[in-house]
Amino acid sequence: MVLVTRLNGKEFYVNPDLIEFLEETPDTVITLSDGRKLVVSENALLVIGRIVEYRRSIYGSLPVQIREDADG
Numbered sequence: 001m002v003l004v005t006r007l008n009g010k011e012f013y014v015n016p017d018l019i020e021f022l023e024e025t026p027d028t029v030i031t032l033s034d035g036r037k038l039v040v041s042e043n044a045l046l047v048i049g050r051i052v053e054y055r056r057s058i059y060g061s062l063p064v065q066i067r068e069d070a071d072g
Helices: 042-059
Strands: 001-004 011-014 019-024 027-031 037-038
Touching: 001 037, 001 042, 019 042, 027 042
Parallel strands: none
Antiparallel strands: 001 011, 019 027, 027 037
């Protein structure tokens, strides 16, 4: 989950798997896959950075498997 802040200062967490769009209008608007819109105080690049860090924390510890093609 990714921490974001409403314009009134209240913090909450959003599931990044549900984010479909992220835009600045000039407020940052997060559009979820079900069409709901969330307006947050963080800029888009900060939210993206938090999503990247979240994904690294989840998937970064997985072992890397390299498969070779049958063709060589």
